[in-house]
Amino acid sequence: MSNPHDLESRLESRIDKAIGALDLEAKVRLLTGATNLDLHPEPAIDLARVVTSDGPTGVRGARFTGGRVACQLPNTTLLAQHWDTAVAAEVGALLAEEAAAQRVHVVLGPTVNLHRTPLSGRLYEEFSEDPLLTGALATAYINALQEHGIAATLKHLVANEAETDRKTVNSLVDERTLREVYLLPFEMAVADANPWAVMAAYNQVNGTPATEHTGLITRLLKGEWGYEGLVMSDWHAATSTAGTADAGLDLIMPGPAGPWGEKLVAAVRGGEVPESAIDEKVRRLLRLADRVGAFGTERQWPSEGPTPDSPQRRAALRRLAAGGMTVLVNRASALPLPAEAKVAVIGRHATETVTQGAGSAEVRPPHVVSVADGLSQALGADRVSVVDGVEVRADPLTAAEGSLRDPETGEFGMRVTTRDGDGEVIESRHVGWSALFTRESPWVRSAATIELTAEVVLEETARMQVGVRGRGEWTFSAPGHYERVRLERVDDAGEVLRVPHRTVTLNVEPGARITAVATAEPDERLIGLAARVAPPPPAVAIGAATRAAREADVAVVVVGLTPEQETEEVDKITLALPGEQDALVAAVAAAAKRTVVVVNAATPVLMPWLDRVDAVLWAGLPGQEAGAAVAAALTGEVEPAGRLVTTFPAADGDGPVWSPVPVQGETSYGEGIAVGYRGWRAGPTEPRFWFGHGLGYTEWAYGEAELTVVDDTIRSVTVEVTNTGGRAGREVVQVYWQPEGEPVRLVGWTGVDLEAGRTTSVDVTVDARVLRRWRDGSWQRLPLTGEVLVARGLGDIRITLPAAH
Structure with missing residues (x-):
């Protein structure tokens, strides 16, 4: 077996030879994209074309519209609601297969920016509001993707938590907050998965554009963290020549135009940029190309594999979507749906189910299963009546595939x-x-x-x-x-x-x-x-819905957001459902024997009707198998065992951070490390639903718990858990630490599957990276004070233990 060190030495030797064979112009040419998504080949050094593709929701390929049909996955927050690194790894492996089928070398994901404000338009492709959960899931995703020879691109470095003025905004973040919160997922992924590429963000960080930030790119990422991969710009983010080159940026996208090219050649010859810096950039580019099979002997792509509409893919996507859905409310066991019940399926989201957000992550799926079709197929058309709802869009969007x-x-x-x-x-x-x-x-x-x-x-x-x-x-x-x-x-x-x-x-x-x-x-x-x-007028739609609800045993009302609210480049201005959807739910709830609301959205919405309905299923943006997954969750074929990954406000304006709109070009991260549930826990108002909340379809009892503390550091928590309900289910045991004088923070979690009536001992390992604080330019261990909370979400704390013994 070859020694890894020897292999690395031989690669670096080949890279030295390749760099020596190129003149300055040829080297600089490689450092800007050849097209919107491709990199330049260079036959003289056996460098083949490297192809990138957007990837959080599926491998989109080279075209923004009408491109290749590809698997459309559930959105990232829905996948994250599994709280399961094995699921993240499964997604990474699936995306690697999809990338290989399209001969794509580099997937432009995952996104590890955080859910700082619920108004941010791009939350649907980010994991969560918690840095530890985000970092762990991203790490598993990257490792699985790269095990198959497809590069991951960790993005967007850093403080890119909103879309408003994202290309110009100056994010003001103190050093402690950057280190402990917003950089932590990047740090974890670099240390535990070594992503082969990292993408610098559009915004400024404390007055310096992220693409020109020497402190972040050269001193922190490449220096302190020892990162030896490639750092690329976000698309059109880089605007300067010497500033970006000297800061450590390695690749500018897209191409072929950009601020480098002839200008960078001139900057080198004029002494503004050393040629050794160009060589280092080419070295990192060639490392990436070697890892993905484009430098030297070209990789062999698979001749065939599962198609996006194959039974294998459909079953996996259905399970991934249904298992991550979250039961928010379930009064009198309204869910799963009773056998033989006559069901009225109501709402425009039932027939025009939204499966993805808008932006660079969009993919063209082989089909979309609507909620109406999914329930009709699962229950039988004779048990299901479908009624249109109120208008939900201001923009009708492009005509759906198959409609013209x-x-x-x-x-x-x-x-x-x-x-x-x-x-x-x-x-x-x-x-x-x-x-x-x-x-x-x-x-x-x-x-x-x-x-x-x-x-x-x-x-x-x-x-x-x-x-x-x-x-x-x-x-x-x-x-x-x-x-x-x-x-x-x-x-x-x-x-x-x-x-x-x-x-x-x-x-x-x-x-x-x-x-x-x-x-x-x-x-x-x-x-x-x-x-x-065209949807009918609101009064007509609501009248038809209430008539159908009276005649059914259960009314399933499907409401939600659209790509107008959940989109790259635009933030929301309210969490209210668009149109007259709240009035529709209220009217149906007043007429129906039982009302179940399915929320087809990735991010929080207001629920003024919550006390009047029997159950709420948070369905996210479920991807191409949406309706089949919702049907599986509602019927109990798959337990919707998801736990929320962001805190849901009860009213507009609530929470530690609200507006995503910069003030005079600046966004101040003034809440510091008290982001998301951390700020809610210390604040004056209660959220509608806490981070980590999710009921599933069974009940859980917690027994004795024990801390393992070594050298004044919490290493693990062991707790006895019993499934006291009548069904098999999945529990997520969450452990939080509330130090004295500090915000609460998630320190670990473990998921467990258990048959009804069974008891097991669950060990939760605590990650030491959230037990420290950044002070005076270095990491210090937080004193072991306060309490450790064992919970089913911060709204359902089951055990409180003193942190110190």
Whole structure:
């Protein structure tokens, strides 16, 4: 067997030789992306193209719209609600297989920024509000991904906890808070998993852009922590030449343009940047390329594997989604649903189930199982009635896959025709999606006009919203309708994620043709067609829902957020459900024998109707198998044993941190280390649901507990746990420490599966990294004072032990 040290020596020798074979221009060329997602190959040194892809919800591939079909996983907070590193590892391995199937070398994840405020738009792809839980789950994910030769990218370094003005905001964070809270997940992952890439954030940290932060990149990450992987910029985050190069940034994305290139060559020759720094960057790039099989002998990709819609994938995704769902309320054992019950399934989220957030993490799934379809399949169509709900969106979004077809070929998608200034056809193509990103479609750039045409796929005449999406001058026609409209850029977000739109509501027959013509625009843009069944007016929808609820044994109302609220680049302004969903739930609860609410959202929402319903299932954004997973959880086929990973406020404005909006360009992390549940525990108000809360489908009793303390340090907690209910279930034993004069903090947890009536002893190992504090420029052990709490969430503390003996 080869000695690892010898292998490393041989690699470094090969890298030395490769660097020596390149001139300055060739070396610098490698340090900026070749395209939006690819890196430059260099045949002279046997360096192949390295391909990256966004990855938190699935391996998206190279295209933002209409790309390759891929597995759409449950969102990150839903996966994190398992509180299980084995689940995180399973996800990492699954993503590695998906990446290999697409010949992707580098997955741009995981995201380990924290849930600092519930208004942040991107919480759906972050693990939790706790640094220890986040770091442990990320570590397992990275190890599993990289064991299969696919690089993980730890992001976004650091203090990137909101989307508002994220590219310019200055995050003001004291050193203790940075070290103990926001850097801890990065520290854990680097120490325990060695991610092969790290991504620097957009924002400034204490006045210095993260991409130019010598203290964070060179002194801390590469120096103190000994990190020897590659540090890349977030997309378009790097703007300076010498500043980024001298700070230790190794790769600028995307390419081919950027602040390096010829400017960096000039900076080296002008003495601003030493050439040795360029060599070090190339060294780290070649280390990454070697690890993923792109330097030297190219890796052999698998010829086949599970497809995104294979039974293997579907079963795994269904189980991962259902098992992470959380039972928030379950009065009189309303759940699981009683056998043979007649069920009314109500709400727009039941038929248009939201499965992912918006942004760079979006993937194109092979299908989406709606909650209505999932329950109908699980219970039998004769037991289920489906009733539409109130409107939940302001933006109808791009027409769903399968809702439009090309009038020439009959394939799902649309016909795109480009014309010159004289109206002559340049090209006509089928596009298998209902949107087009001009950056990814260079064949449309020379056109004077771009025509989008499609036929609506319907079984019968329906009232529909149809229209156009995207900036520009449009003419739009549908049967009985014609208009011209100018759509301007939306001010509060990027060109891709928040797109202007115009729709009209019409009676549309099956096969009706809609046509939209956009005039040329100088900049890149996303354009597309909108088409969806129009929700009825609120009074009509609520009336139909209450009638259905009266006739059923159980009303299942599905409510939630949409990608308008859970999106990259935009933060929320309220936790209230959009539209008249609260009124819908209240009306159904007043009419139904039993009411179960399924919340289709990744992040907290307000629940003014909570005391009037019988059960609430927090379903997250469940991915492509959404409806099947919700059905499995509601029927008890899979126990929804999830525990919350963020604290749920009872009202807007509650909690230690609320607004994500910078003040005069600055966001002060003034709460210090008292983020999330830590601040709630010391604050004046109670949350709606505590961090760690989750009921599952059985009951648990806690017996004797014992601390193991060595050298005045808590090493572990042992507790006796009994499943006192009538069903097998999973418990998550959580251990917190409340030192005197310090915020409470999670110090360890262990999950256990136990049959009804059984008792077991559970050992919870305590991570020493949360037993210390940063003071006067170094780590110090916190004095062993205060209490240790053994809990089922901070709202259900079962045992309190003195920390000191």
